[in-house]
Amino acid sequence: MRTVMQNRIPLAIAIAIATTTALIPLAAQADTPPPMISVTGEATISTPPDLAQIEAGVTTDAKTAREASEANNAAMSKVLAALKSAGIPEKDFQTSRLSLQPQYTNPNRSSPSVLSGYRATNRVAVKLRDISKLAGVIDTVTAAGANDIGGINFAVSNASKLLDDARAEAVADARRKAEIYAKAAGVSLGAPLSISEHGSSAPVMYRRAAMPMAAEAAIAPGEETLRVTVGISWEIKAAP
Structure with a gap:
């Protein structure tokens, strides 16, 4: 009876060690991010103030x-x-x-x-x-x-709507850059993994101008420039 118990204990330990060893690579693999290319895209739109x-x-x-x-x-x-x-x-x-x-x-x-x-x-x-x-x-x-x-x-009162157009252009700019890097590295782009907008795009953007001192002074409102910057990460895969 004593011999049987002594044999069972090492066997249980061996099973536990083997199980733990098998799980470690899986957990480590789950925490490893996939290969990716990360770039920023920019776009600007100019419009007269209203x-x-x-x-x-x-x-x-x-x-x-x-x-x-x-x-x-x-x-x-x-x-x-x-x-x-x-x-x-x-x-x-x-x-x-x-x-x-x-x-x-x-x-x-x-x-x-x-x-x-x-x-x-x-x-x-x-x-x-x-x-x-x-x-x-x-x-x-x-x-x-x-x-x-x-x-x-x-x-600009409708800056938010105009910024939507700039956002689409910024994404296209980011993809263009990512494709350049992918081609140079001999890989191809997969699906986007993350998209984030950098900075704060205020819906109404004010610009200070010089104050006219005399009556009937000419006013030159010029144009406002709205800017959007996005950061996008693409998964990369082997080139076909």
């Missing part, structure tokens, strides 16, 4: 905080009324900055700064859905008393 945004407001200086605030409110009310009269919906202009700050002078560097008054600032961001009205709106708010005009931003 949206614009400007910032317009009033900056007022006065001896007291109350005087500066009251004068600024009165002047800004005229600017807002001018925007409405120009046909800009209220939903398309919004306060972007509102501040009241003390102002100091220091005529003599050796002496402390002296409070000289207060400066009130009120500015609104105005969205224009028809960029042909841009120059006219600038003239309108300037005539109404706006003396704090910010930069102009141009935008």
Whole structure:
């Protein structure tokens, strides 16, 4: 009886070792990625903008905080009324900055700064859905008393749809590159293993332009360039 038990134990150990040895290559093989070629593809589309945004407001200086605030409110009310009269919906202009700050002078560097008054600032961001009205709106708010005009931003409203076309072109560009590498390496492309878009493609893309200083200033919106980059990995196989 003792001899039988002694023989069974080594036999069980041998079976376990053999089973484990057989499983290791399978697991290792499952974790090994297939041979592949990984490339990036790019595409750009240029299109004229169809949206614009400007910032317009009033900056007022006065001896007291109350005087500066009251004068600024009165002047800004005229600017807002001018925007409405120009046909800009209220939903398309919004306060972007509102501040009241003390102002100091220091005529003599050796002496402390002296409070000289207060400066009130009120500015609104105005969205224009028809960029042909841009120059006219600038003239309108300037005539109404706006003396704090910010930069102009141009935008593309249908950028997301345009980017879909660019995505297709970027995939084609990636495949073209992958085929070059595959031919040079003496292999052929299999099915794509992964596709990813690199970076962030915003649906609305703004571009800042120089601010015209005078009325009736010419506006040159130019074109917007939308760009897409994709990364694609293809399985490779032996060339036929």
